[in-house]
Amino acid sequence: MGCRFLRGLLPLLLPPPPLRVRHRMHSLECVQPSKRPRCSLMAPPRIGTHNGTFHCDEALACALLRLLPEYQDAEIVRTRDPEKLASCDVVVDVGGVYDPERHRYDHHQRSFTETMSSLSPGKPWQTKLSSAGLIYLHFGHKLLAQLLGTCEEDSMVGTLYDKMYENFVEEVDAVDNGISQWEGEPRYVLTTTLSARVARLNPTWNQPNQDTEAGFKRAMDLVREEFLERLDFYQHSWMPARALVEEALTQRLQVDPSGEIIELAKGGCPWKEHLYHLESGLSPPVTIAFVIYTDQAGQWRVQCVPKELHSFQSRLPLPESWRGLRDEALDQVSGIPGCIFVHASGFIGGHHTREGALSMARATLAQRLALVSPSHPLIQ
Numbered sequence: 001m002g003c004r005f006l007r008g009l010l011p012l013l014l015p016p017p018p019l020r021v022r023h024r025m026h027s028l029e030c031v032q033p034s035k036r037p038r039c040s041l042m043a044p045p046r047i048g049t050h051n052g053t054f055h056c057d058e059a060l061a062c063a064l065l066r067l068l069p070e071y072q073d074a075e076i077v078r079t080r081d082p083e084k085l086a087s088c089d090v091v092v093d094v095g096g097v098y099d100p101e102r103h104r105y106d107h108h109q110r111s112f113t114e115t116m117s118s119l120s121p122g123k124p125w126q127t128k129l130s131s132a133g134l135i136y137l138h139f140g141h142k143l144l145a146q147l148l149g150t151c152e153e154d155s156m157v158g159t160l161y162d163k164m165y166e167n168f169v170e171e172v173d174a175v176d177n178g179i180s181q182w183e184g185e186p187r188y189v190l191t192t193t194l195s196a197r198v199a200r201l202n203p204t205w206n207q208p209n210q211d212t213e214a215g216f217k218r219a220m221d222l223v224r225e226e227f228l229e230r231l232d233f234y235q236h237s238w239m240p241a242r243a244l245v246e247e248a249l250t251q252r253l254q255v256d257p258s259g260e261i262i263e264l265a266k267g268g269c270p271w272k273e274h275l276y277h278l279e280s281g282l283s284p285p286v287t288i289a290f291v292i293y294t295d296q297a298g299q300w301r302v303q304c305v306p307k308e309l310h311s312f313q314s315r316l317p318l319p320e321s322w323r324g325l326r327d328e329a330l331d332q333v334s335g336i337p338g339c340i341f342v343h344a345s346g347f348i349g350g351h352h353t354r355e356g357a358l359s360m361a362r363a364t365l366a367q368r369l370a371l372v373s374p375s376h377p378l379i380q
Contacts (some may be wrong), residue, residue, distance in 0.1 A: 044073040048088030051078040053202050056195040057176040058093035059219035064135050091133035105134040130176040136169045168230050211231045245274040259286045261361045264293040288362040289316045300357035319344030339380035
């Protein structure tokens with residue numbers, strides 16, 4: 001009986017059969033091997049770039065990659081040794097290969113002529129890409145969605161993707177590829193660009209210590225901070241301004257039947273860039289002539305829309321007879337009580353009330369209509 005009792009206990013005392021081994025083997029068969037054999041408990045991923053003198057483009061490329069969760073702990077390997085580069089998960093700005101499937105992002109080879117437009121049809125930018133532009137092209141939407149706390153399909157991601165390239169990354173691409181902003185000799189020298197500040201983090205030619213490792217880390221910190229600051233500005237200031245202008249365009253017919261006057265719900269909003277971009281999508285098509293809004297003192301402004309974004313000429317300036325006048329003198333000439341001023345060039349005027357500012361815009365539109373009337377003596 002004692003033997004039978006011990007035999008009954010034996011299965012309970014022995015360890016269970018190795019069922020997990022089969023499960024592990026199954027899991028390993030389902031996981032694709034990485035380019036560099038590594039388990040999750042071993043070394044972090046490696047980003048390779050060249051050693052020696054560094055530039056803004058590879059500093060930005062490495063910094064952008066490190067903002068992604070999968071590369072946040074990545075080791076930066078600075079070398080030109082092909083064997084060491086081959087062991088890296090991502091290689092930027094060195095190696096002479098552009099192959100996104102293998103995560104190789106160099107732009108120095110003679111065969112490379114790619115731009116944002118050529119690799120992403122529909123984009124307007126024709127500047128040759130550097131390693132920064134290549135990383136932004138392939139990882140930018142994912143990165144911005146991560147930083148903005150939304151999905152890649154969010155329209156805000158697409159809008160800010162374009163804005164960040166045009167106003168941050170493209171400059172780095174152009175400088176690294178030696179593409180000038182202008183033809184001929186510049187009128188003055190720019191020495192404080194992001195690329196110039198990164199370059200100054202390299203050791204000077206006559207410093208005894210020519211080690212660039214510490215400087216490259218500082219460069220990555222610099223470009224990362226500026227990228228994040230710029231994105232924060234566009235998200236929390238530029239995008240709300242865009243929404244304000246978009247709403248004003250939607251409500252334009254409630255401000256005036258002509259549809260040529262818009263009213264901003266909040267003064268101080270930078271509106272010109274957004275107006276030019278959004279105006280083209282209006283239906284029915286219309287060209288906005290005036291924007292009215294309140295200033296910091298709570299008084300009303302009527303501002304003429306420039307012919308072009310950076311132009312000093314207005315599409316329709318305030319009447320010449322009003323220009324340079326103030327207060328009562330302006331009231332008498334315009335026939336609109338409560339006027340404050342009209343600038344000497346006619347691009348902006350002020351009034352104490354909303355209705356007064358609106359009347360100034362409407363009176364200017366009426367004078368234009370009178371000038372183009374067939375019965376007007378100036379019309380041949």
